[in-house]
Amino acid sequence: MLVNLSLAVKRLGLVSVAVLSLMSGLAQAHGDVVPQSVDTSTLPQLGEKWRDSNPFSTGDAHAEALRIGTSAYNQNCARCHGLEAISGGMSPDLRKVDSDCMGMADEAAKNSCFKEIDEYFLATVRRGRVRDGRVYMPHFEGILSQEAIWSIRTYIETRREE
Ligand code: HEC
Secondary structure (H helix, E strand, C coil), X not given: XXXXXXXXXXXXXXXXXXXXXHHHHHHHCCCCCCCCCCCCCCCCCCXXXXXXXXXXXXXXXXXXXXXXXXXXXXXXXXHHHCHHXXXXXXXXXXXXXXXXXXXXXXXXXXXXXXXXXXXXXXXXXXXXXXXXCEEEECCCECCECHHXXXXXXXXXXXXXXX
């Protein structure tokens, strides 16, 4: 009986190891996942011109942008940048993207710092990152709408850490 029990425990242990390695395999799979289009029809439409700061950061559309951005992040970014924006180390940890601004005591300076990061974020997501012909991050212009990209930014804002 005791022997059976310890065998059962061992088996369970093996199963959970298998599940864990499957999960980390999924999280690390880069490159070959088709980007998902995102339905943003419930958000205010922003038009052709790209904004230079996140229009959904505050205001009436914030909650809906956060809902859409959370799912759009999981579908398009999490495979590299990690679930809940916690990087496994392969790609930058997006919780830190605003960290230079976080400690600023002056509210106006802090907001203009966030605005600069908005521009940096938008440029990075639109163009992706290619160096010496290697695609480190795919571009999302033409795949994600402006509304979708700012929704993802809205989600990242809720994950900020210093
Ligand atoms: C195929 C993997 C991959 C995917 C998918 C991906 N990224 Fe990236 N991303 C990277 C890598 C790698 C870098 C760092 C590139 C470099 O070294 O220049 C990066 C850099 C960034 C940066 C700059 C971070 C910093 O600290 O400077 C931002 C912002 C970013 N990604 C946002 C996103 C968002 C938002 C998405 C989803 C819409 C996304 N990424 C999808 C791999 C990816």
